[in-house]
Amino acid sequence: MAPGRRTSLKTNLPAAPAHPRDLLPAVEPERRVDDWGRSERFEGLMDRTLYDFFYHLWFRCEVEGIENVPATGGALLVSNHSGALPPDGSMIAKAIKEEHSRSRPVYLTVEHFFKGYPGFSMLLPKIGGVSAHPANVHRLLCDEQQLVLVFPEGRKGTEKLYRDRYRLQRFGRGGFVAAAMRARVPIVPVALVGAEEAAPIFGHVPLLQRLTGLLYFPITPTFPHGGPLGMLAYLPAKFKIRFLPPVPTDEMADQGDEPWEDRGLVQTLAHQIRATIQEELLDMVSKRRSVWLG
């Protein structure tokens, strides 16, 4: 232990209350895991193997508007969500890592369910998954100034059937907008085409869902007959990721105190963002000549 850290017990109270940000625990260079459970080592391994393969070879990701992702400060990325075991989150994170001038880490919000399910509970935090609790999102955005990716559709997006592809589901109760306002960070809408075809769902088996305790039990081209790994056997659809211009929220925060309590304002903004992404998705799909070649 560094001798400097041992301080007198009689430390006087600070004159001005420090910003909560200044009181965050210092990063310990010896650690390879952060306080959220994100493991540099495990993530690096995944990045060099699976992510590289899927990003460059399998999905051949094409990225537009990467400059819309801010280089500093917190930002909330909002994207459409699809696929039985959704590949979109990791591909968006990989796109920012590969294409952005500052390859920033992205935290993915995931359902609370995964924290209680063996296996997922261990793996998801290691690759940057964080439970979608408003307090978690606030700490990441406001205090730690990180990039956070949310899927407001949640499981409604991932469990939807192939015939409903590219039709955005309800955007929850707009909690993501409230979180961004509270943290005074911009919202960056993201439209992603390809994930619907990469892991299409043709049907659900409610009985097996109940037996396994999973969120849903889908039938995909390779699952369940391909075994658990069948969930990872994506079809080689062409991915296109478009980052849209950021929507600032800080002047809204200046309008009155606590605009995030204004449900009307929050819902309106949530609808606007949903409409923007939906419009962009339809535009991208209409210009696409082939599902596989783009």
Place this chain on the structure above:
Amino acid sequence: MISRRVIITGLSTYWGGRLAQALEADPRFEAIIGIDKTPPKVELQRTEFVRVLDQHSLIRRLVEAAEIDTVIDTRMVVDSIVTAPRLAHENNVLGTMNILTACTGPDSPVRKVVFKSSAHLYGAHQDDPAFFTEVMDRPHPPRTALERDIVEAEGAVREFADRNPDTTVTVLRFTHGLGPDLRTSLTRLFGAPAVPAILGFDPRCQFVHADDIVGCLEHAVRNDLDGTFNCAADGVLTLSEVADLLGKRLAPILPPWGTGLAAGVLRRAGLQLSPELQNLMRFGRGLDNRKLKASGYRYRYTTRETVLKLREHQRLHPLLRGSTEAYRYEGEVEEFLRYSPSVRPATRHRGRRPTNLPPGEAGAGDDDADGGRATVTGARYEDLEAEEVVAVLPSLERRDLEDLRVHERERAGREPIVAAIDRILARQR
């Protein structure tokens, strides 16, 4: 408010004893009284031990007679394996209520209550936030007896705070403590050849070093902190990281389903896992410690350093075992040393240093405040002029004055000094 006369309830717990040792080094605390059902387990210099069961009428008499201004409650039982559930309930819920009752009343001298609580209050669930702040409630009602008790006890403290707005009420919620002298179900778990885990889970865990627990309590006594504070070291580790730091393997021997049953089998094998610990091994828990840091406290160890300290201890323990004798409280000896006129004042307070204090703790408060007493009761006292002695008298504590008066009357015999002391004592009364 400056605390001068304190009562420590639960003196015989590890925390009560350590806190008393830390406070008695500072002369600004005029009176330190410790109460408990069993005698203290650590060597104390001037803390007075009173054996009291949980009767609020008796505690109240003590508080009023000694004009106690600060009550520090360190009794809370937070380990459901070490104590039987019924005893824990008696202690945590009824004991707390009794102590709070003893502090209430329009003429109560108590101005500050420091209550040691536990992060068990938050529980460990699937839909927890990653970092609990003090204002967050647990998402589900408590299911284990221990957690229910802690929630109930804190409820009683909150009610007390609402009814007594003039009293500073500090609630400190501690996460799991680790330290060389601590025996908890967690240290037992980490003492096993491999760290048991539930298959498919790698929970986040946060600890606090024993020195920091004492430090936090002391910080709350020395400063006025109204409200609730989380006490946990910086940094949240995953269980696999902890195992790594301890130089052990993570052994996922517990199945994800039917964990309780498997824990029953493990108990037969001699490894007990409390229901709270089982939840923790599944979901983990993190606390936001920034509120206490904002109040000026600086933790001495991070969670990682706490675990490394435990590892050092685990390495040394087999070598040191049995080399230090356990302290035994002898009532008559302590009484003699404190009150007999035959004991020289110089040896009364300063002769023995507490032996089991860590280096940073010893004399944590006496560097600037001790000067006056050292001059007067030191060896060169007889050389001082009567006027000089009279000049420093008002800065002395009551007990020192009384000692000095005895000394002056019996040995030096300087009348002006005795008269001056009498005047000051009369004024204080």
